[in-house]
Amino acid sequence: MIIQTRDIGKTFGSVLALREVSMSVEAGQVTCVLGDNGAGKSTLIKILAGVHQHDTGSFLVDGAEVRFGSPREALDRGIATVYQDLAMIPLMSVWRNFFLGSEPRKGLAFDVATARRVAREELRAMGIDIRDVDQPVGTLSGGERQSVAIARAVHFGARVLILDEPTSALGVKQAGVVLRYIARARDRGLGVVFITHNPHHAYPVGDRFLLLNRGTSLGEYRKGDITREELTGLMAGGAELEQLSHELSHEPDRE
Amino acid sequence: MTTVPADERIGSVGLARRLLIRPELGAVVGLIAVFAFFAAQSPVFRSPAGIANWLDPAATLGIMAVAIALLMIGGEFDLSAGVLTGTTGLILVTLATRYGFDVWTAMLVGLVVALLIGLANGLVVTRTRLPSFIVTLGTFLMLQGINLGVTKALTGTVQVSGLRRAAGYETARTIFAGTIDVGGTSFRVAILWWVLVTAVATWVLMRSRAGNWIFAVGGNEQAARAVGVPAARTKIALFMTTAVAAWLVGSILALRYTSVQANIGIGQEFIYIIAAVIGGCLLTGGYGSAIGAAIGAVIFGMADKGIVFLGWDADWFKFFLGAMLLLATLANRLVRRYAEEVKH
Ligand SMILES: Nc1ncnc2c1ncn2[C@@H]1O[C@H](COP(=O)(O)OP(=O)(O)OP(=O)(O)O)[C@@H](O)[C@H]1O
Ligand SMILES: [Mg+2]
Numbered sequence: 001m002i003i004q005t006r007d008i009g010k011t012f013g014s015v016l017a018l019r020e021v022s023m024s025v026e027a028g029q030v031t032c033v034l035g036d037n038g039a040g041k042s043t044l045i046k047i048l049a050g051v052h053q054h055d056t057g058s059f060l061v062d063g064a065e066v067r068f069g070s071p072r073e074a075l076d077r078g079i080a081t082v083y084q085d086l087a088m089i090p091l092m093s094v095w096r097n098f099f100l101g102s103e104p105r106k107g108l109a110f111d112v113a114t115a116r117r118v119a120r121e122e123l124r125a126m127g128i129d130i131r132d133v134d135q136p137v138g139t140l141s142g143g144e145r146q147s148v149a150i151a152r153a154v155h156f157g158a159r160v161l162i163l164d165e166p167t168s169a170l171g172v173k174q175a176g177v178v179l180r181y182i183a184r185a186r187d188r189g190l191g192v193v194f195i196t197h198n199p200h201h202a203y204p205v206g207d208r209f210l211l212l213n214r215g216t217s218l219g220e221y222r223k224g225d226i227t228r229e230e231l232t233g234l235m236a237g238g239a240e241l242e243q244l245s246h247e248l249s250h251e252p253d254r255e
Numbered sequence: 256m257t258t259v260p261a262d263e264r265i266g267s268v269g270l271a272r273r274l275l276i277r278p279e280l281g282a283v284v285g286l287i288a289v290f291a292f293f294a295a296q297s298p299v300f301r302s303p304a305g306i307a308n309w310l311d312p313a314a315t316l317g318i319m320a321v322a323i324a325l326l327m328i329g330g331e332f333d334l335s336a337g338v339l340t341g342t343t344g345l346i347l348v349t350l351a352t353r354y355g356f357d358v359w360t361a362m363l364v365g366l367v368v369a370l371l372i373g374l375a376n377g378l379v380v381t382r383t384r385l386p387s388f389i390v391t392l393g394t395f396l397m398l399q400g401i402n403l404g405v406t407k408a409l410t411g412t413v414q415v416s417g418l419r420r421a422a423g424y425e426t427a428r429t430i431f432a433g434t435i436d437v438g439g440t441s442f443r444v445a446i447l448w449w450v451l452v453t454a455v456a457t458w459v460l461m462r463s464r465a466g467n468w469i470f471a472v473g474g475n476e477q478a479a480r481a482v483g484v485p486a487a488r489t490k491i492a493l494f495m496t497t498a499v500a501a502w503l504v505g506s507i508l509a510l511r512y513t514s515v516q517a518n519i520g521i522g523q524e525f526i527y528i529i530a531a532v533i534g535g536c537l538l539t540g541g542y543g544s545a546i547g548a549a550i551g552a553v554i555f556g557m558a559d560k561g562i563v564f565l566g567w568d569a570d571w572f573k574f575f576l577g578a579m580l581l582l583a584t585l586a587n588r589l590v591r592r593y594a595e596e597v598k599h
Contacts, residue, residue, distance in 0.1 A: 051481070072483045083481060089474035091541045092467075100471050101483035103464040110464045 001026055001063070002160055002191045003048060003079070008057035010043055017043040020057065021217045023210045025160055025191040030182060032202035033195045034235055035212030041195045044212070045162045048193065049081040050074035078159035082149040082166060090138030094130055095119035097137050098152050118155070126151040126184060143174030150181045154188060161185050162193040167201050179205055199232045211235065278535025279547035281586035282554070285533060285579065289554050293561035300557075300564045303440040310442065313556030314449035315504050317549045319523070320530035321449075321456045322500035324548035327531050328460070329493045330473035330540030331380060331387040335372070335394035336501050337523030341402050343369050343505035344515040349409065351421035358423035358510075366502050372398070373498025377491030399521060406517035416514030424510070432511035445507050449549065452500065456545035469493065474541030529576065530555055533583040554579065
């Protein structure tokens, strides 16, 4: 167990963003966090990543309680995050982005030759096909960008990789590509936290599923304990979905 | 798995695009055009003496434009930089002529004050998250007031003079404001300082970790911070660098003229920004080059002196300024579109 939270909670002023949420992340496993918009998914992982601090409950890394003051501290403990909204710098080249914040040095200088070469090699090792590491990240597709960010985290020795909705803006094919990289990172022994609102993306790669609804946990399930249909049902709030499908279905005998 | 053999898509990226996304491209084209224009009409302009003549304003402007370019790439502005050249010059001359300091100690005090002002700008901007445009506009006005107020209170006039008599003047002048003879033409030593500043700035931007951080905090500060870039420290360092550049230019000018007007430098802050923009800096940050800004300064120097060589009214300089700025921003926007174009 690398990461564990116990009844963790967070408020923003009067907004109760998160209440008594417990979850865990193990090496070589994927923990999926599912929930609707505003459920508190991003808030939860921002606590894990050192962006926010929790107000209640406890947060354990390797069994010891921690409280990160900055993203850097989380990174130093091997917890790397790829954010939904802020992933990379569009006008900077792939290799500059790849090493941003952890640039290899040669004397006083930034060892750009090494950076270029290693970026190219690491991307290739993850099976990521980038035309040219000198191109600005802004010219990559959303899926390519997520993939580069994942490869970066793996390269820098992350033990835990947190991905905030990496597939939400992607088409079916691109989402598939990203899911494949998630599986690769897992196979390399990383613990992955995968946030999504799509149970069809979560189910195939996930080992555990944490369901959030309006800041509270609907429970953490192991894959063996839940079917895809149950997961989908829970996600949509079961009864609500039935109600919705009833509302949206045709009523043939009107008019 | 998804590896495509010897990528057929590389061709489509193309050399043209590679060149176009160099920030200096527009400035280089402008440089050639402006040089050709004046050189064709004025033999003096293209003579060694003429070149020495227009490289001089290019040098002092260039030192500032390069520093401002770094700051703009880092996503911030400094409107107080122009007036700060005046403040540091006034400190130098006042201390050396009225308080018995030798020139070197007076320059050191000026440097410390400049660093403190840069630090203050940086701290206020990073702590309050207010736009640097507003924060440094405040600094600009306050310095302008201090420059005039203190000078008037001390001398009863709006200038301080007499630096020539101060101890250490001759050596300091040789180093900062002297001339160097090249093939019978004397060039200002400021040109060397400008080349040095441009070279160091380019190295920092392209070949140091700090350079990577500067591009990153200007491109997307939050993303940069999330991967562990010390964003606030980077920005504060940039404000302090700009202040040091202002100190260098203020000292060069004070040593050259031995007197300083209390209102010097006012209005220059926009010229620095314009030179940086002509050199390819985006107003939105995250993109640009030090060499580009240096070239932008040369274009200015050429136009400034070239108009005089042609015997035109100096007012045409302003027209030229405006036209160059418009052309440059249009070119930059195209570049940005190319570079940032998101493929779906
Ligand atoms: N910095 C903040 N200040 C105030 N409220 C916040 C802040 N961050 C999040 N919230 C609130 O906390 C709740 C949970 O937000 P969060 O971003 O964690 O949701 P999410 O599950 O990631 O949603 P989405 O699927 O849309 O990304 C929301 O009601 C949001 O408005
Ligand atoms: Mg979110």
